[in-house]
Structure formats: structure tokens, C-alpha cells
Amino acid sequence: MRSAADPENSAEQQSDQGLRADAERNRDRILCAARRLYAAEGLDVSMASVAREAGVGKATLSRRFPTRDDLITAVFTDRMDAYAGAVAVALADPDPWHGFAAYIQAVCAMQAADRGFATVLTMSFPTAKALEKRRAEAYHGFLELIARAKATGHLREDFADQDMIILLMANAGVVAATADAAPNAWRRLVGHMLRAYSTPGTELPPLEPPPTPTALYRAMIRLNRSTSAGDVGRPVS
Template sequence: MLPPAESSGAPARPRRRDAQRNRERFIAAAQTAFAEHGVDASLEQIARDVGLAIGTLYRHFPTRIDLLMAAFEPKLEEFVTTAERALAMDDPWEGFCAFLESLFGMQAGDRGFNDLVSMRFPASERTEAMHERLYHLIEANLRRAQQHGDVRTDLTVADIITLVWANGRILEATSHTAPQAWRRNLHLMIDAFRATNRHELPEPPLTGEQLYAAMVHLSV
């Protein structure tokens, strides 16, 4: 017979392993569901796909935001790594273009990631902090290319975000018939971003307040 301490402690270890395994299953199912249906994917269906009760899901992830952040952690880390790698490239223009290609490549085929980078959720400190970090990485790559004289000086981070919105619609329209069509539009826009042969634009860029309000509006 096991001593009392070992006897009382032994059952907890399998439960902890089961809990971790269930958490990982929920994250995997959520990644698939969010990629296909966006951030509003049914949590009940995610629980059914895993074969567990919705209450079990909520014990692991009390809010939708908790599940979103867990599901998209790998892609958010990839975003940060890509942005930092682009900043380290010798040629600022090549770094800027490589960064945009990678950002829009991550957006392609993942409706949930598209939603996450396109929207703001003011009630969530975690997503607000995440967006601020992503915003500053976009800005750093943009400003570096502008300071080097490669990118037109009137381009703003808001212009990059509006391109993310536009690309989301392109992906929605073409993903089943021409899944690489987004790359043509992206590179047309990259040509438009060049400092050479620039022309004055008829409208000013969105202000920070206008951009934030628009991103919040998309999440409503």
C-alpha cells in the first residue's frame, strides 16, 4: 500500500495532464474554427468539435478574448519576429516590402487573424496592448523606409491598416478561385508607395482617432 501522502497526491497528476491535453485540443479546434469563420466562430461548436462540454471550455478560457489570444499566439509571435527581422535587413526598402508580403501572407487563409489585426476591442487590455505593439512595429518599418527616401513621406500606418481591410475583402472574394490574387493587388500598392513619381492625394490620411474608431466599429 502506498503511503498516505503519495496515495492522496497521485490522482491529481493525471487530472492535470488531462486538463493540459484538453486545453491544447480547444486551442487547436479554435485555430481551425477562427481561420474559417473569423473571430465570431461559435464557441459551442468548438466545444462540440473537441467532444467536451462548453462549460469545460469556459473553465479553460473564461472569455472569447482569452481563447482568441491563446489560439493566435503563434501567429502573433510570427508577426513580431517577421517585423523585427525586416528591421534588421540592410536595405530598408527590401525590409519594408518583405514585411508587407509576410503580413498579408499571414492574413491569407486565416479569416480570424484578418479580423484580429483589423479590429480593436476596447474592453480588453490584452488585445489593446497587442495592437499597440503591432502598430509600433508597422510604424518602425514604415518610418525606416521613409527616412531612407524609399517610401513616400505622406504614407501613414493608417494607410497600411486600410490596405489590410481591403485585402481582407479581396481574400473573401477570391480565396476559392484565385487564392494568390491578393499578391497582385499588394504589389500594385507597393509600387504606389514608392517615393519616386509621387502625386498629391485628394484626401488626408485617417487620424489616429479616426482609425481607432473605425477598427472599433468593425468589431461591433
């Protein structure tokens, strides 16, 4: 029996440690690559593209993340935590209407900052249990936020939680279409929607100025090119 001090034993331990370190580095490279691609291009990015961006083989990617949902979960868990945390912050606001409005703005800002997360918020991932658990927590908190805001008389009685999903879908579309051409266009959309959700006389945040005609023209040209290339309106596989 070899002792722990045996040179051969020591070499085996160093080899194991080296393999673990390599595996961890590969995992970090994959996650960084996926974050970059998802943020810039949305979730319609192939696993092969992620492997190529990370500089690893497809087999290495598959060992670390066997399915697309596994990779999405690893990439967006922290963002989904922030999403759920935004509800808690809103509920802690002593002014329920202010908390509601701030929450709407915060979530839409998260979408604007990351195209991949913009899509995650409008889709369901049944096998990504960690993501779906946090989404469920945020949803139940949002229901309470709605009830409190309505009790103040500032949120319209006909506002429904489904309206938030509609807004997130609309905002995701605006973010994807305007991108760098009119990066604040989403803020104007959110401002108008808060005005639609509120009762007359409710205090509202200032409305973002509209994009310039030139900025909108650039956005329309970009959207037309993306649509022609098949990047917009294609279901995520």
C-alpha cells in the same frame, strides 16, 4: 497521519495527476479546434461551435477560457508574436525600402494563411492585454520602418501608418472572398498597393499575374452564396 508511502495517499496523488492531465488534454483539444475553425471560417464562430468541434462540454470550455477574448488570446499569441517579429526583421534589413516592402508582403501572407488572424489584425481586443501589447510593439516598430523608408526617397511622403490598416482591411476582404477559388489574388492586391506607395523609379517585386476569369467567377459565386447566408458583412459578436 498518513505517510507519503501510504496507499491511500498515493491513490490521491495519482488521481490529482490524472485530473491535471485530463484538464491539459481538454485545453489542447479546445485550442486545436478553435485554430481550425478560426482559420477556416474567421472569428465569427461561436464558443458553442468550438466546444462541439473539440468534443467537450460548454462548461469545460468556460472553465478553461471564461471569455471569447481569453480564447482568442490563447489561439493567436504565437501569431501575434510572429507579427511583431516581422517588424524586427524588417528593421534589421540594411535596405529600408526592401525591408518595408518585405514586411507588407509578410503580414499580408499571414492574413492569407489564416482567416481568423486576418480579422485579429483589423480589430482591437481591449481585454486581451497580451495581444494588444504585441500589437503596440509592432505598431511602434512600423512607425520607425516608415520613417526609414521615406528617408530613402522610395516611400511616398504622403504614406501614413493608417494606410497599413486600410490595406489589411482590404486584404482580409480579398482573402475571405477568393479563398480556394483564387488563392493568390491577395498577392496581386499587395503588388498594386506597393506600386501606389512607392515613388517613381523605385525597384519593385514582380506583380502577381491576375486570376483567371474562371477563378474570379467561382470566387464571385462563392461570395454571393456566403453573403446570402449571412456569413459576410456581419459584425463579429
